[in-house]
Amino acid sequence: MQNSHDDDRDNKELTDAQESPQEAETNGNNRRNRPNRRLTRHAVRTSGVLPLIPLRGMVIYPGVLLSFDVGREQSIRELWQAMTGLHELILSCQTSLEPYWPNQEQIYRIGTRAFIRQVLELPDDTMKVLVYGLERVEIDDYVSETPHYEVRYHSLLVNTPERTPQLDASARLMIDMFQRYAAITDRVAPESVALVRHEAEPGHAADIIAGQLSIRFDEQQKILETTPVHERIKLILRFLHREIQLAELEQKIASQVQTQLEKNQKDYFLREQMRVIQEELGEEFDSEDEVDSLREQLEKSSIPEDYKPKVAKEIDRLERLPSHFPEYATQRTWVETLLELPFGRLDKERHDxxxxxxxxxxxxxxxxxxxxxxxxxxxxxxxxxxxxxxxxxxxxxxxxxxxxxxxxxxxxxxxxxxxxxxxxxxxxxxxxxxxxxxxxxxxxxxxxxxxxxxxxxxxxxxxxxxxxxxxxxxxxxxxxxxxxxxxxxxxxxxxxxxxxxxxxxxxxxxxxxxxxxxxxxxxxxxxxxxxxxxx
Missing domain, CATH: 3.40.50.300 (P-loop containing nucleotide triphosphate hydrolases)
Known part of the structure; x- marks a missing residue:
């Protein structure tokens, strides 16, 4: 399941698809004020009855595209119910991942009204759905629970805040930190960074960034429930700071692990390849037996005791080297040379x-x-x-x-x-x-x-x-x-x-x-x- 954002063309298509007849009559064919109309719409309270799909471990924000799989029978019925109507539904996160199908108390009251952009039926009797978040809503009550959930809702007013220097500075810092986060992790698509950079409304930019953070679903829900824009930005700044620190630490650890892993994997694959080739040629060679033989020769050799630990250390190092490495042959030759030296072995001398x-x-x-x-x-x-x-x-x-x-x-x-x-x-x-x-x-x-x-x-x-x-x-x-x-x-x-x-x-x-x-x-x-x- 992956959060992503649409481009301007898709936003326009979506806005057209979700217009009510009254909006269409008011706006007519004039689209020059569409950005302002989008902001004005968020400031108008809406309500109604729509199907509800509980989400497990994810939250969708207004102005954000979300793709997810639907496999539960009740959720599929709710999806088809929404498709027969306005192509809209309410998405709200479960309070816990454990229940297969949650009851009312196990679903957050704050969710998102979303528009269904695309539905694909998959071979395994599940469905992949692409939705676009429209606005924050609060669930008033449940109209129906069987055969699927239908809820009465009202929208949460999120008025466009007054542009103060403090708000602009916080928004700019949030965008800068998000760009830094995107630069050190591969979890953010480049399109999302470009979209945030060109987003004029701080609240909308905050929602886009929130949808890209790899944080717990309860923290995502907390961002969704925070309607004041300046408070939401502060919350996202705190999460961004933590995620950047974690991402930098992960990057450091991953680099160290990757370096060692690449070396070990390369050694392993080359060693296995060499072993197979040697078996095919009938020249199978066991370097472990050779190392054990060198250790036995060292114990029996007359090398001075002060220098035997050094030779033993070199043999241990030889054991860790793949036998096909050039360094292995060099190291083995050195050890064999030392073991072949007489070191105090004398022939009997005659004096006749x-x-x-x-x-x-x-x-x-x-x-x-x-x-x-x-x-x-x-x-x-x-x-x-x-x-x-x-x-x-x-x-x-x-x-x-x-x-x-x-x-x-x-x-x-x-x-x-x-x-x-x-x-x-x-x-x-x-x-x-x-x-x-x-x-x-x-x-x-x-x-x-x-x-x-x-x-x-x-x-x-x-x-x-x-x-x-x-x-x-x-x-x-x-x-x-x-x-x-x-x-x-x-x-x-x-x-x-x-x-x-x-x-x-x-x-x-x-x-x-x-x-x-x-x-x-x-x-x-x-x-x-x-x-x-x-x-």
Whole structure:
């Protein structure tokens, strides 16, 4: 059921349709004074007997079109009775929504005389009626109650008030507030705003606005019963102020809810669509099982306890992301990278100098001075183990310098084999980006750990022999200086808490045995050269 307003043409047609013979005789064919005639009519007391239809939960005001459905048998009879006469009837609201068919005490005494504009019979044996409110009336008594209500009424005098500055100011404020109300809610048709803006009579404008407010029917009835125009405007101003506040609050809440709802709905529909596609392709994938598996791996992992809550938080966040989101893959890769790092997992080291000498002699002919220096280095490591139980050597890093093909890389392999350590080679030639050493931050597209952490992940142990090949060919440009990052890797005072930009967790590199190679010492950065023992 919807309140609406007609345009000037419909008002003219309606006025013509409702003229009494006396009015037609007085006015003749001259229509230039029709607005004044409408106002004068409201100031003339009328009375008579008309059918009554009780309305449930709605009120119609003079000068307002109202469309509603009629389904009760008594109301349909009253409607047909009105259609056989002047096409007029009395509409008054029930005092309560509960009774299916109210008695006299359950119907307000103040109602509206209305003109029937249109009647449509619907397939479900109900009728849709379009009526136009004519004037406020008071029911004097009930002439008939069966088979339908007929009442004797008289109109309530609503004279056009004197236009005072106070009345004009109140009317202007009411119209301004109504325009504001219409702007923040979708319950008001634009035609109603235009009609109110061009309405010259404050009382009529007040009735139009009252018909557009979403207020309780008892409050609507109170407006209908308030005949003094200035009092009616004050009442409507109070309701408008309250409705504007409620509408603004609803708008704020609806915006917040809609934003979250749109996101949730979009996630849901996309997730369902992805699930159906995966089922059709035979590639069904359950992200919940994957998240549970990551949690189990976290519990069994050797990640330091101080950082496990952070990883667990990221897994929880991963659970809330749809599996087809790009961010899901990025987040999952980060968690998997952390879980695959050894974090304190060490291989057993051998310190058999005789075996080490045999391995060096087996793979290399000659190079006696080099072999002697390597054996001295291994002997020192053995003494450290016997004395401290730890072979970590904070002395200089071995650097083999010589032309290509002289056995630098193979010597490093022999050292790894003699110590029982895993061997991995990292070529530094041509590296100019610091991120190659420290890794890329997770905010970058395609980010990944630095080469050092990738090497540790590859060998799956914290004490490999890591050969940094061609350290003399490191470069630098606007993307940073990789030698500065490498300095932290090789410095025994810093590498126990090396922080890769990607994993964002300090990693202990102090157990790694670093060996470097170079073709010449001239291009090795000075800071790195100072930490090496060149052979």
């Amino acid at each position: 100098l005789g075996r080490a000498r045999k391995i060096l002699d087996r793979d290399h002919y000659g190079l006696d001075k080099l072999k002697q220096r390597v054996m001295e280095y291994l002997a020192v490591r053995k003494l450290l183990v016997e004395k401290n139980g730890d072979s970590t050597l904070k002395g200089p890093i071995l650097c083999f310098v010589g032309p290509p093909g002289t056995g630098k890389t193979s010597i490093a392999k022999a050292i790894a084999e003699s110590l029982g350590r895993k061997y991995i080679r990292l070529s530094l030639g041509g590296i100019r980006d610091e991120a190659e050493i420290r890794g890329h931050r997770r905010t970058y597209v395609g980010s990944m750990p630095g080469r050092i952490i990738q090497a540790i992940r590859q060998v799956d142990t914290d004490n490999p022999l890591l050969l940094l090949d061609e350290i003399d060919k490191l470069g630098s440009d606007f993307r940073g200086d990789p030698s500065s990052a490498l300095l932290e890797v090789l410095d025994p005072e810093q590498n126990h808490s090396f922080r890769d930009h990607y994993i964002e967790i300090p990693y202990d590199l102090s157990k790694v045995l670093f060996v470097t190679t170079a073709n010449t010492v001239d291009t090795i950065p000075h800071a790195l050269y100072d930490r090496m023992e060149v052979i």
